[in-house]
Amino acid sequence: MRTIQSHRPISEIRDIFTFFHTPANVVQIQVANDKTLYAWQNLSAFQYTMQIERDGPISVFPEKIDPKIGQFTFTRPGEQPETVDQHFDTSNMDALLVLHHGSVVYERYKTMRPFDKHQWFSCSKVVPGTMVELLALEGKVDLKKSVSDYVAKLKGSAWDEVTVEETLDMATGLDSTEHEEPNDDARSNPVRGWYKWAVSIGLFEDKENLNQSPYDVLRNMKKVKPGHTAFEYNSINPFVLELIVNEVTGRTLNEVFGDRVWRKIGAQNDAFVGVTKYGLGNAWGFVNSTLRDMGRFAMIFTPGWNKISKEQIIPDSIIKAIQQGGKPEIYLKGFVGREMQESFPDMQGLANRHQWDIVFPDGDFFKAGVGGQGMYISPSADTVVVWFSTGKQMEEVMARAIVKAIGK
Template sequence: MQNNIALSIAATLSTGVVMAKPSINETATPQEIQQIHDFFLEKDNKVKIQFPEPQSQYAWQNMSRFFPTAQITRDGQVYELPYALNNDIGMITAKVHGEAKTLNEHLDSFPVDGFLVVKKGEIVFERYNTMRKTDKHNWFSNAKITSGIELAKLVIEGKVNPQAPVSQYIPELKGSDWDSVTVYDTANMATGLNATEHDEPNHDSRTNPEQPWFKWAVSIGLFEGEGQQMPLETVAEMHRRGPGGEKFEYNSINTFVISRIVENVINKPMNEIVSQHMWQYMGANNDAFVAVSPHGGYPLQFFSMNSTLEDMAKYGMMLTPSAPKLAGHKGVGSDVIELIQTSGNPSAYHKGFAGQKFAHSFYDDTGLRNAFQFDAIFEDGDLFKSGVGGQGLYISPSKDLVIAFFSSGDGNNQEESYARQIAKSFN
C-alpha cells in the first residue's frame, strides 16, 4: 500500500492544489520514510528521482539520504535578512498557460514549496507551503550557475581563454571532438555536439538506456545501468553534428565539463571552490551540500546542490549591490557580471528546446540570450536560472533584487513568469 505522503503528493500533482501546510519533514513517519527509500532502491526507480513522482517531494528535500555528498561550508556570522513585507507583491499577475492569476492564487494552486523575494537585502515577500525555512531543498539545475560564475571569474582573471579548446584544460578529452569545442561554446550550451538533454531526435535522453546522455548519467551514478565507463570516457565519445555557437542545446554534460575546467585550473574540488569563494562570505544560515559521483568523487554541480531557500537567495545577492551587507564582502565583481550579461548569442536562443520554453515563460520579452549557464539573460541585464521540477533563481543586479523558489512539480508551471513580472514592478 502506498504511504500517506505518497498519496497526498499524488493528489497534489493530479489536482494542482497545494495549500500552506506543515513541512513534509514534519509529517513524515519512520515507516513512510522507509517506504520511500525502498521505492528508490527498486530496480529502474532511481531514474525517477528526477521526475515529480509521489515520493520525490520528500526526496528533493532530503537528497543526502539518497546520494553521497560533499559539504559546502559556511563561515562567519549569520546575516539575518530583515523584513519589509509588501503585500502588493502577492497581487502581481502573470499568465500561466494563457490564464492570468495573481501570485497568491498561483501559490495556492501549484506545488510550490517556497517562494522568496529579497529587495535591497530585505525580505519583501515570503511564502512556505511544504517546507520550513530551515529545510534544505535540491537546487537541481540552479546549481549550474555556481560553475558558470566561477568560470567567468577565471576568464576575467586571464586564467582561462574562452576561445581555447576544452581539451586544453581537460587532458582526458584530447584526441576527441572536444579538441574543436571552445570553452565559451561549452559555457553557453552551444557545443554542436550530440548527447544533449532535450534536443535529441527521440526526446528520450533521460529515460532510454541506449542514449549517450543516459550512459553518461550511469557513469556518474545518477542512474542505474550497464557498463563500467568512467565519466570522462563517456564524454569523450560525444561527436560533432553541427557547428558550435549557433544553437542553444541544453545539456548538463556541458556543466560537468566546465566544472572540471574550473577544478583543474584552481586545483580544488568544486565544493571547496564554492565554499571558499562564495558560501563563506555571504552570511549563510547553514552549510550546503552537493552530491558526488561514486567514480571519481566529482561534485555534481549540474544537478545537486542543496540549501535552504534563504541561502539560495543570499547566493544570488552576491551579484547585487547588497552583497556587502551579507558579510562585508564586495561580492561578484561588476566586470564578471557584465561578461555574463553581454555573452551568448540571441540568434541561437530559440533554436533549441530550452530557449523555446523560456520564450513562452517570458512572453513579454524579446532579445533573450543564455550564457555561462544562465538560462535567460534579459535585455535589461537581469539573469534567470531554472531547475528540474520548478526550481528558480532570478537576479536583477540593477534593481538589487533576488527571487528564489523551490517547487515539486513538473517544471512547467511558470513560476519564472511571476519572477519576471515582479522584477518589472520595481523601478
C-alpha cells in the first residue's frame, strides 16, 4: 500500500529533487513511477508556475455518500470483473471523487490528502480549449479562420492553412504530431518536430544545442494532409490555443481562466499552471489543483452548474458542440483514437471534439491525462467522475460504469 506523500523521509525527498533537477532527467517528470508519485503532488517545486487564484465564498458540496457505489462492478477489457472499491485499493489510483446532482456520493484518498494539489497532465488541455470556445461565442475568435490570423508570429507558415477549429479538434493535418510520426518515436528522436518543440519549451534537454524558440519549431511544421481527416493527438495544439488566448485577450491564461471560471465556481483552493521560463504557457499539460476543485470545474459542463456558480459559465451551445460536432469517421485514424477504442471495444461511433478525448454516442465525454488522471462528464446523468492516479489503468471504463449504474 502506497503511503501519503507527506510521510516520505526528508532524505528521500531531497533525492527526488536532485533527480528531477538534473537536466537529463527532466523528461522523466511525465513518467509514472515512485519519484513522480511525489513530484505530481508537489509540481511547483519542479516547474515554473503561475497561480490561478480563487476568490469569494467556497461552494459547499452536500455529502450524500452512497456505499453501494464502492460495490458497483465493472470489467476492463482483458481483466476480471472488479468492484470500484477493489480497483481503488489495488490500482495506482491516488484519489477518486464522484459528484451526482451536485452532491459528493463517493470520495476516497490513498496517497494524498483532500487539500493536496495534484498534476492534471492532459486533462489540462480542455482549459485552453474551453477558453477559446468562450471567446468564439463572444465573437472574439472565429473558429473557421486560420490560426495565424490570431498569432501574428505564425504568419507565412503552415499555420496559415490550419483553422482554429482544426486545432481544437486535434485534426490539423500538420506533421510533428505526438504519436503518428513513422516508428512512433516523436518523444525520443531528436530530429522529430514534436521532440524539438518539447526541447524549446524546456520539457526535454537540448542535447543538440538547437536553441530554438517554440515559434521557430511551429513555423517549421509542414502540412501533410487536409484538416479534419484524422484525429492526430498533439500537445502542440493546446499550446497554440493558449497562444490564441494570450493574443486575443492580452493576458496570461491563469488570469483569463481565473476570471472566467476559477473565481466563479467557489473553488476551495488556488490552482496553478505551468509556464515556460520565457512566459509562454504550459496549460496543455500542467494545471494542478485539489480533487474537489477539479470536480467543481467538471460540474460547469453539467446541469448541476448552479450548485457551485451564480451564472452558467458554459452555455448549452458549447455542450451541444462537444456532443454533436465530432467526426467518428476520423477517430481511428490516429494512435490515441485507437488506444481509447481499446477501452470500449464493442462501442461504435466514438469521436473526439474540442480537446475531449472521447465523446460517446449518448453525449457523455471524457478527458484523460497521460499519467492516469481523468475527468468523465455525463450531462444527462448530472454526474462527474474525476480522479488522480500515478499510472493509467483504464479508469474511464470504471467511470462510465459508475455513471450508468447511478443513472439506473
